[in-house]
Amino acid sequence: xxxxxxxxxxxxxxxxxxxxxxxxxxxxxxxxxxxxxxxxxxxxxxxxxxxxxxxxxxxxxxxxxxxxxxxxxxxxxxxxxxxxxxxxxxxxxxxxxxxxxxxxxxxxxxxxxxxxxxxxxxxxxxxxxxxxxxxxxxxxxxxxxxxxxxxxxxxxxxxxxxxxxxxxxxxxxxxxxxxxxxxxxxxxxxxxxxxxxxxxxxxxxxxxxxxxxxxxxxxxxxxxxxxxxxxxxxxxxxxxxxxxxxxxxxxxxxxxxxxxxxxxxxxxxxxxxxxxxxxxxxxxxxxxxxxxxxxxxxxxxxxxxxxxxxxxxxxxxxxxxxxxxxxxxxxxxxxxxxxxxxxxxxxxxxxxxxxxxxxxxxxxxxxxxxxxxxxxxxxxxxxxxxxxxxxxxxxxxxxxxxxxxxxxxxxxxxxxxxxxxxxxxxxxxxxxxxxxxxxxxx
Amino acid sequence: xxxxxxxxxxxxxxxxxxxxxxxxxxxxxxxxxxxxxxxxxxxxxxxxxxxxxxxxxxxxxxxxxxxxxxxxxxxxxxxxxxxxxxxxxxxxxxxxxxxxxxxxxxxxxxxxxxxxxxxxxxxxxxxxxxxxxxxxxxxxxxxxxxxxxxxxxxxxxxxxxxxxxxxxxxx
Numbered sequence: 001x002x003x004x005x006x007x008x009x010x011x012x013x014x015x016x017x018x019x020x021x022x023x024x025x026x027x028x029x030x031x032x033x034x035x036x037x038x039x040x041x042x043x044x045x046x047x048x049x050x051x052x053x054x055x056x057x058x059x060x061x062x063x064x065x066x067x068x069x070x071x072x073x074x075x076x077x078x079x080x081x082x083x084x085x086x087x088x089x090x091x092x093x094x095x096x097x098x099x100x101x102x103x104x105x106x107x108x109x110x111x112x113x114x115x116x117x118x119x120x121x122x123x124x125x126x127x128x129x130x131x132x133x134x135x136x137x138x139x140x141x142x143x144x145x146x147x148x149x150x151x152x153x154x155x156x157x158x159x160x161x162x163x164x165x166x167x168x169x170x171x172x173x174x175x176x177x178x179x180x181x182x183x184x185x186x187x188x189x190x191x192x193x194x195x196x197x198x199x200x201x202x203x204x205x206x207x208x209x210x211x212x213x214x215x216x217x218x219x220x221x222x223x224x225x226x227x228x229x230x231x232x233x234x235x236x237x238x239x240x241x242x243x244x245x246x247x248x249x250x251x252x253x254x255x256x257x258x259x260x261x262x263x264x265x266x267x268x269x270x271x272x273x274x275x276x277x278x279x280x281x282x283x284x285x286x287x288x289x290x291x292x293x294x295x296x297x298x299x300x301x302x303x304x305x306x307x308x309x310x311x312x313x314x315x316x317x318x319x320x321x322x323x324x325x326x327x328x329x330x331x332x333x334x335x336x337x338x339x340x341x342x343x344x345x346x347x348x349x350x351x352x353x354x355x356x357x358x359x360x361x362x363x364x365x366x367x368x369x370x371x372x373x374x375x376x377x378x379x380x381x382x383x384x385x386x387x388x389x390x391x392x393x394x395x396x397x398x399x400x401x402x403x404x405x406x407x408x409x410x411x412x413x414x415x416x417x418x419x420x421x422x423x424x425x426x427x428x429x430x431x432x433x434x435x436x437x438x439x440x441x442x
Numbered sequence: 443x444x445x446x447x448x449x450x451x452x453x454x455x456x457x458x459x460x461x462x463x464x465x466x467x468x469x470x471x472x473x474x475x476x477x478x479x480x481x482x483x484x485x486x487x488x489x490x491x492x493x494x495x496x497x498x499x500x501x502x503x504x505x506x507x508x509x510x511x512x513x514x515x516x517x518x519x520x521x522x523x524x525x526x527x528x529x530x531x532x533x534x535x536x537x538x539x540x541x542x543x544x545x546x547x548x549x550x551x552x553x554x555x556x557x558x559x560x561x562x563x564x565x566x567x568x569x570x571x572x573x574x575x576x577x578x579x580x581x582x583x584x585x586x587x588x589x590x591x592x593x594x595x596x597x598x599x600x601x602x603x604x605x606x607x608x609x610x611x612x613x
Contacts, residue, residue: 183594210589213554231542232584233557254561254585257554270554276565276583278558299558315555322555345552359552366551386596388552407594433553 032198032411032431036074038421043079044164046072046108047101050083051126052091055116062149064124064156068110071157071171074197076420078164081106093127093136101131108137108164112156120145126156128163138163150200151440168395170196174437175400176204176214176223177411181429191225193240196436198424204238205245213433217260220437224248224258224267235269237285248285254278259304261329268293268303268312280314282329293327294334302346305329306353313337313347313356324358324371338371340378346389350396351438355416357390357399368401370416381418389432394439402432505529509567511605513548516562518570526567529609530574537577540613543567545585546592548601553587560585567607582612 048069053060072078083089087100091113101109112126122145128138138159144152151172158169172195179190191205191214205211209228216223217237224237233255238245249255254272261268267283271290280293280303294300298318305312306326313326316334322345327334338344343361350357353373360369360380368382368390384403391400398415405423409430413422425431506525509518518526533539545560564583571581593600 187590210586212557212587212589228584228586228589231544232582253583254557256557270558272558272561272585274578274583276561276568276585278561299555299562301558302552302554315552317555317558322552343551345555361551386549404596407596 031194031201032424032426034074034198035423035425036076036421037412037423038414038419039076040415040420043077044108045079045081045104045106046110046164047086047104047106048072048080048110049086049089049091049112051111051124052113053115054113055122060114061122061146062114062153064114064126064149064153065110065112067150067153068126068157068160071154071169071197072161074171074422075161075169076415076422093129093139096129098129098131098134107131108160110160114144117143120147122146122149124149124152124156126160128160150195154195155440167397168439170393170395170398170436170439172440173394174220174440175411175434176216176437177402177431177434178211178214179426179429179431180210180409191223193223193437202240204240204243213257214435215259216435216437218262218264218438220441222260222264224260226256226258235267237267248288249283257302261305262307262309268305268314270301270303280312280327282312291331293329293331296334300325304348306349307351308353313349315345315347324356344369348390348392350392350416351394352396355392355396357392357401359388359390368399368414370399379418381414381416382412387412389434391435393436400434400436402434505532507609509563509607509609510602511563511607513601513605514559515605516559516566518566523570526570527574530571530576533571533577533580534575537580538613539611540580540582541571541576542610542612543581543583544590544608544610545583545587546590546604546606546608547585547588548604549588549591549596550601553589557585557587560587563605563607567609 048065051065069080073080088097090096090111096109109129109131110126115123117123123141124144125141127136130137142152154172157171161169174193175196176193179192181188189207189211190203191211192201193204194201204223207227207229212226214223214225222237222239224235227234227236234247235249235255235258236245237248249269251271252274253276254270256270258267258269265285269281269283270278271281272278277297278299278301279295280300282291282293296318298316300314300316302315303312310329311326312329313324315322316325321342323336324338324344324347325334326337341361344358346359348357356371356373358369359366362380365385366387367380368387369378369380371378387401387403389402398413400411400413402409403412409432410423410425411431411434505528509522543564545564547556547559564585568581568583591604593603
C-alpha cells in the first residue's frame with residue numbers, strides 16, 4: 001500500500017467524522033474564471049489531435065491535448081481547430097498525412113499519446129510538426145502521475161509555444177494574489193497561489209486583518225508579504241511547501257512593500273519608523289542587517305530590484321507628486337526616472353530589464369503604463385479608472401494587473417503590445433495585487 | 443439614548459417627584475367671624491418654592507474619534523484643532539493613557555503609496571498631540587492605507603469618509 005493511498009483512506013475517515021468542513025474551505029475559494037477579451041492581429045491555425053491512450057481504464061486520467069489546445073488558444077496567438085473538423089486523428093508520426101492538414105489550412109500539428117506504466121505512473125509523449133516543411137519540430141517523452149499530469153501538459157504547451165513563436169511559454173507559471181470578502185469587521189483577507197489559468201488554488205494565509213504586497217522569491221519557493229495582524233504592519237517570509245513563516249521585519253511604524261533581490265538573499269522594503277518617514281531599506285535575510293538607502297523626508301516606497309541586482313527602482317513624492325526614481329543597491333544619490341504625467345508609482349521591471357511597468361495617472365484615470373527604458377516611450381496599456389499592481393510575466397511578454405469591474409476587483413492580463421487581453425474574476429469578492437511567478441522549476 | 447442621558451432623565455424625575463410629594467399643609471382653620479356678619483371666612487397662605495438653578499448635562503462629553511482630511515492632504519482642518527487639543531489634554535492628564543492613531547487613504551492610486559499617505563496623516567495628528575502635551579510613549583501610529591475603507595463606494599462621498607485618522611484609546 002502506498003503512502004498516498006494510506007493518506008486517502010485516513011482523509012476519507014476524517015471526512016466521515018468531521019463532515020464537510022474541509023471541503024467547504026475549498027469551495028469557499030472558488031477558482032478564478034478566465035475570459036479572453038482581446039486577441040492578437042493574426043492567429044495561427046494549429047491542430048492539437050486527441051492523444052492516444054494505453055492503460056487500464058477506458059480513458060486517460062487527464063485530457064493532455066485539450067489542455068495544450070486551451071493554453072495555445074488562451075495565448076491569443078493561436079487558433080486550434082475543432083476536433084470534429086480533423087480529417088484524421090493520428091497518434092504516431094508515421095500516420096501524419098501532411099496533405100490532409102494542408103487542406104484545412106493548419107500550419108502546425110501536435111500529436112501524442114499517454115501510456116500507463118504503473119498504478120500511478122504514466123508516460124506522456126508529444127510531437128510537434130510543421131505542416132508546410134513536413135518535418136518534426138519537437139518531440140519529447142515525459143514521465144507523469146495523476147498529480148503531475150496537468151503540469152506535464154502545461155510544460156509541453158510551453159515548449160510548443162516557444163518553438164513556434166520564439167518566446168518562452170508561461171502556461172506553467174503561477175500567480176499569487178490577495179482576495180477580500182465581506183465588508184466591515186467581518187472582512188476576510190486571503191493570500192492565494194494558483195496556476196496562471198486560475199486552476200489549482202491554494203490558500204497561503206487567511207486573516208481578518210489586511211494582507212498586502214505579496215512577492216515571490218526568485219526560486220518560487222517562498223513568498224514575502226505584509227500582514228496587519230495585531231494592528232501593526234509586519235513583513236513575513238513564508239515557505240510554500242511547509243507553510244512555515246518567519247517574521248523578518250516588525251519595527252515600530254511601517255514595515256511594507258517587500259521585494260526579493262534576484263539572488264534571493266535580500267529584501268528591499270519600506271520602513272517608516274516612529275516619526276513615519278518612509279524610506280527604502282535593504283534587509284540581508286541571513287545576517288538580518290538593515291541598510292538604509294534613502295533618507296528624504298518624502299514618501300519613499302515600493303522598491304523593486306533591477307534583474308542584475310545592481311539598481312533599486314522606487315516611488316517617491318520628493319518632487320511633489322509620486323514619481324519613479326532609481327538608486328544604486330549599494331547606496332548613492334537617487335535619480336529621477338519618470339517625467340511624463342503627475343503620478344507615476346509602483347514600478348516593476350520586466351525580467352529582461354528593458355521595460356518598466358507602473359501606475360500612471362492618465363487624464364484622471366489610474367492606469368497601467370509601460371515605460372520603454374531604451375527609447376523612453378510611455379505606452380498606456382489598460383483602460384480602467386482604478387488599475388494597479390502591474391507585474392510582468394517571466395518572459396517579459398505580458399503583464400498581469402488589478403482592475404475594477406463594478407464594485408469588485410478583478411485581474412487582467414495584457415500582452416506588452418496591448419492587443420491580447422484576458423480577464424480573471426472570482427465568483428465573489430475582491431481580487432487584487434496579482435504577482436506573476438518566475439518560470440517554473442521542471 | 444445613552445446611559446448618561448437616561449441617568450439625567452431619572453434624576454430630573456426624582457427631583458420633580460420630590461417636589462410633588464412635598465404637599466402644602468392645609469391652612470389652619472380660624473374661628474373667624476371677624477366682621478360679625480355670621481359668614482365664615484378662611485385664610486390662605488403658601489410657602490415660597492425658592493430660586494431655580496440650571497442643571498448641566500451630566501453625561502460624558504462626546505469627543506470626536508475620527509479626523510477627516512482633504513484630497514491628497516495631511517493638514518489638520520481648523521475645526522479639528524480643538525478636538526485634538528482635548529485629546530492631548532486627556533493624555534497629558536493621564537500618563538497611563540495611550541492611543542493608536544490609524545491612518546487611512548481613499549482607494550485611488552497605488553496601495554503602498556497610499557500606506558504612505560495614511561501614515562502622513564497619522565503623523566500630522568501625532569505631532570499636534572505632542573505639541574499639546576501628550577508624550578511620545580503614549581502614541582503609536584499605524585497606516586492601513588486603502589485597505590480598511592469606512593465607505594465602500596467609488597465616489598467623492600465615500601472617498602471623503604475614507605481619508606481619515608481614527609483615534610483609538612488602547613489604555
